[in-house]
Amino acid sequence: MQFMLLFSRQGKLRLQKWYVPLSDKEKKKITRELVQTVLARKPKMCSFLEWRDMKIVYKRYASLYFCCAIENQDNELITLEIIHRYVELLDKYFGSVCELDIIFNFEKAYFILDEFLLGGEAQETSKKNVLKAIEQADLLQENIDFQMRLFAGVMLPNMVSESSGLFQN
């Protein structure tokens, strides 16, 4: 994966993760043009498009567009699954996640993404393991004394898992 962008229906960027080195100016240009292109597409259209020399895979969940740019030899359908998996993770973590959660807790959205994808590739295919790792890392952050060891088997209280705002498709 070359990059992932999350943006609202008004074109406001909510998250950007770049896995290729580009200057700030280039990133802004790509973001602006791609957002325009994706927002111009009608609802029932194909989730894949060829843009510049990249393949773009995007999917809309409620008011947020999740947009990835993949290499030419990558499997588009599995990328859709990756996007879906990320949304599921966000949903489990925030409990019925909606756009506001991602706005006010953007750094956590990044932490979750970094626990799921590394260098543009999926690092953990089990949802449970990703969530467990995040919980443990959060616990670590809570502890002021850094030397404290983590207890095995400590679980955070269960998150409510109804269908979330983001899943209204």
Added chain:
Amino acid sequence: MSPSVPLQEMIRAIRSARTQCEERGVIQRECAAIRAQFRQADNGGRSHNLAKLLYVHMLGYPAHFGQMECVRMIASPRYSEKRVGYLGAMMLLDEKQDASLLITNSIKNDLSHSNQYVQSLALCTLACMGSAEMCRDLAPEIDRLLRASNSYIKKKAALCAVHIVRKVHDLGELFAPAARSLLAEKNHGVLHGAVVLIIELCERNPETLERFRKTVPDLVQIMKGLVLSGYSPEHDVAGISDPFLQVRILRLLRILGHNNEGASDAMNDLLAQVATNTDSTKTVGNAVLYETVLTVLDIKSESGLRVLAVNILGRFLLNNDRNIRYIAMTSLQKIVGTDHNAVQRHRGTIVDCLKDQDASVKRRALELSLALVSASNIRSMMKELLLFLSSCPAELKAHSTSGIFNAAERYAPSQRWHIDTILHVLTTAGGDVRDETVPNLIQLITNASELHCYTVHKLYRALLTDISTQSLVQVACWCIGEYGDLLLRGECQETEPVQVTEDDVLDALETVLQSHMSSPATRGFALTATMKLSTRITENVDRIRSIVSIYGSCIDVELQQRAVEYNALFKKYDHMRAAVLERMPVIEKNSPGHTNGESMGDAIKDIQPAKMKQGEPLLALQPANQVCDLLDLLGGSEETLQPSPATGPAVPGLLINTASTAGGDLLDLLGGLEPALLAPAPTVPVYENEGVTLTLSCEKQSDTGLTVTLTASNSTDSDISSFTLQAAVPKSVQLHMKAPSGDSLPARGTAKVTQMVVLNNPNKVNLKMRVRISYSSQGSAFQDTVQIDSFPGLNAAGH
């Protein structure tokens, strides 16, 4: 994890700003506060500050002053600060920033930290933005982690290694042994990372690929486990067990089995199993099937398996989900060359997809349809394609028209059908056809001698309805000029004849001449057609005479020249007029090799990557020049009628072309004139300003190579020094500038500077060059840029 209150307050404040201006104000205040905080000593709120800054950065505001703070935070012992610091590094620092090197040491330390979550942060950052130097420094660490750590770290280390190999290809060798041993792991995350790493290694190095071929049985085993195992809650997605891992393994198998019988045999059974057992009701199942199909088609699979794969694609084509249809067509495109018949079976569905709403699907369907056209289905396919053309989105029009022309060219069942098809295309999408269409069509028409009457009738009718499509109007004018007598005769077998008078025909041509919609080229066609009619009609010759004399004072130089020549034809050479303007001989197709010396024919290429077959005629026919040619035959010294060299460098090339095309016998007669006509590398002035002139001449060295010589001279009264030229060309063209003869231009043109530029145009794109001239004169520096669109001896458009 408790939310960061200061951060959330700031976000709220920014969001409540009602105007852009207000928002900027809030952000400026916040940034000032953040900067002040950064300067202070360590307080508890450092991570909050940096988080605020990162939010501001995401909104698009500058945040570079936070870079050093990121570096400091990464070095902090507190996990909360490290976490935000690394996030900041990934967002604000990229490998191009110098500050990124400063974190290398911190990363190195954190890679060996006792806490795995700290290690994880370091690995994540390295894999996201590690530069080549950082990768080289830290590669041994990563290798160590690959071998001896827990699975949480191993999986991350594997992907980090992938990034390192992408940045520094040579380090692949370092990771190969570790990657091999990772395949024995049970943890899916580690397996996945290992497979990605092995894919990367094999793609880069063929020897590594050879070595990893031995792992095919292990991979098959793992896949079998995934496909046949029961329900595993941890990795299950809609009934498929760990689809991500399955897709990766299939991809690796594809690479290992490509062009290798042994490996392909070993995976045959497995692929058949996956293809038949995978549930295809949900996207995830289709993702696995898609990868399987790609693998089957790319290895040396047995024919039964191939048929199975193509059938899966056929099923995809019928799927309701547009995404799946798109995927199917992309894959079919890849195999349409090799498994043509298999794809033909699905032609109906593919043609139906032409009517889909989605532009991406349409594009795919168009590509496939064009590839599937054959002699047996040409009529029905063309009907569909023409229907598509009428509702086609603008960005696909040019591609469709050229595709249709190619198909018509190759499989036309009859000449009349061919002409009809081209006319149909011109009327629906004439604005998007290529420049060569007009001469091609003309050549086609002259070849179909029995259809002249039919053609001229159709074209006349088309002309009456609409004169905005230049290509159509040009062809129509040409035909009316040539075959006007057939039109006036008022009888035709194939189509309903029109009853026109000579005045009507002349009216039509005059409308074209006078219309503001007509391009200069079109008006040229119309004028020549009018002239030709003077020998084919009987009553209104005077009207033609007056038209021609009016245009003798036209502003357009080309029209004026023609009108003057025609005038002369009326006045001084009236006795020759009939002979000169008689019917054109049948035009032969011009093959690329058949020119005089220089292959000018190949030089006239179109911008689009032409799917044209070899031997496509590149005719630059102008009836006027043809006329001049014939006149050369008839009399050697008609100065007024000789094409003056001032018409531009295009003319010598054209004359040579027409000489070779207008029948072999003319060649001999013109043989004596050729050396004179082949102007020695004409020099064209391309730039003139403030006394500095730049001229250009070029010489074709080969089919794609060209040497351009730029000569500069200075006609002012003061010397010019530090004269330099820089040149830029379109992307696919290669440019090599030789050393200039000097860099000073003495006053009053006493000496010149020449510079040679060697160009290679392998894709034969439309050649343009932008030259930047810089020099200093009388103490001040000058700079200017000029764009060169046409090169003497090379034609951009074919007329």
